[in-house]
Amino acid sequence: MKSTSTRLFALLLLQFLTIASAPAQNTTAPLTLEAERAKQEKIYHGRGELRLEGYVIDRSLSAYVRALPGGFAQSLAHLGPEERWLDVGAGQGLAVLDYYAPEYDPRQAGRRERQIKKGRSVAMSIEDRRTPRWQQTVDTVEPKQLHYVFGKSLREYSVDELGRFQLITDVIGGFSYTENLALFMEKLLSLLTVNGTFYTVAQDVRNEAGSNKPHYAGEPFLSQIKTASGEDIGICAWLKKISCIEVSCEYKGDWTPPLETYKIRKTCDKVTVPQLKADRYVAGTPPERVFLMNSPAPAPVPKP
Numbered sequence: 345m346k347s348t349s350t351r352l353f354a355l356l357l358l359q360f361l362t363i364a365s366a367p368a369q370n371t372t373a374p375l376t377l378e379a380e381r382a383k384q385e386k387i388y389h390g391r392g393e394l395r396l397e398g399y400v401i402d403r404s405l406s407a408y409v410r411a412l413p414g415g416f417a418q419s420l421a422h423l424g425p426e427e428r429w430l431d432v433g434a435g436q437g438l439a440v441l442d443y444y445a446p447e448y449d450p451r452q453a454g455r456r457e458r459q460i461k462k463g464r465s466v467a468m469s470i471e472d473r474r475t476p477r478w479q480q481t482v483d484t485v486e487p488k489q490l491h492y493v494f495g496k497s498l499r500e501y502s503v504d505e506l507g508r509f510q511l512i513t514d515v516i517g518g519f520s521y522t523e524n525l526a527l528f529m530e531k532l533l534s535l536l537t538v539n540g541t542f543y544t545v546a547q548d549v550r551n552e553a554g555s556n557k558p559h560y561a562g563e564p565f566l567s568q569i570k571t572a573s574g575e576d577i578g579i580c581a582w583l584k585k586i587s588c589i590e591v592s593c594e595y596k597g598d599w600t601p602p603l604e605t606y607k608i609r610k611t612c613d614k615v616t617v618p619q620l621k622a623d624r625y626v627a628g629t630p631p632e633r634v635f636l637m638n639s640p641a642p643a644p645v646p647k648p
């Protein structure tokens with residue numbers, strides 16, 4: 345993923361791009377959410393030399409297998425022909441394309457047969473990053489097997505539009521970029537079938553054990569979930585407050601920056617996601633975010 349110099353370079357380049365292309369403005373004005381959104385839009389749509397180095401859009405399926413929690417390769421290999429995989433924040437959709445490549449061998453992940461009819465997939469991105477390889481692959485699969493959807497973020501889709509999925513992944517996509525993590529998780533879990541699994545990661549966050557420090561000296565964790573008293577409980581602890589899911593979190597401290605991975609199995613339909621309020625959102629690759637948990641309602645005062 346990205347190194348210290350990359351993060352600094354990305355931020356500097358971002359500032360340069362913003363300054364170079366934005367109309368003159370009062371430089372003493374505080375950064376607003378609107379301004380950060382505008383910068384983030386530029387990141388999404390940057391092409392050629394304007395695409396930030398840290399904005400990686402072409403991770404392969406093997407990179408997904410390395411980054412995501414154990415079990416992802418097996419879940420994918422065992423996907424049945426009528427079952428569906430959604431990759432949220434797919435960039436070019438390379439991981440999905442690798443799955444349909446004739447060289448993809450599900451036996452490496454424990455499936456017995458070499459030749460199997462593969463499942464169906466949807467790759468989702470805010471901006472259209474398809475390459476000629478996308479169309480070449482579409483031409484080799486069945487009409488409903490492979491789709492690319494773009495033009496809006498996950499939370500703007502309905503279940504009617506997308507249908508449901510047995511497998512959902514997100515490798516530094518919407519889970520790391522959304523400015524509303526609670527709404528994101530609500531929508532994502534509504535798209536997951538009961539017993540379906542969501543595999544994802546977050547970079548440079550407080551790990552479940554609380555044993556790590558932010559990767560960049562003097563910088564905060566990239567995504568924080570704070571209680572009313574200001575304590576960052578970390579993403580894992582917050583995910584574990586969602587009902588109807590089983591969550592396992594694994595820290596990969598040897599990655600740069602370190603990753604925490606999440607494997608989430610939906611166990612029933614009555615999902616309730618504790619709401620969060622965005623407290624800070626600074627555009628980036630990925631953005632820096634602070635979410636505040638709703639303070640519990642005050643206990644009723646007993647009547648005398």
Ligand SMILES: C[S@@+](CC[C@H](N)C(=O)[O-])C[C@H]1O[C@@H](n2cnc3c(N)ncnc32)[C@H](O)[C@@H]1O
Binds near residue numbers: 518
């Ligand atoms: C850094 S790229 C990662 C691409 C791909 N996963 C990879 O590893 O190569 C981020 C992707 O997430 C998408 N994205 C960001 N926020 C999103 C959201 N809320 N809903 C859907 N896609 C989102 C972007 O449009 C882009 O496709």
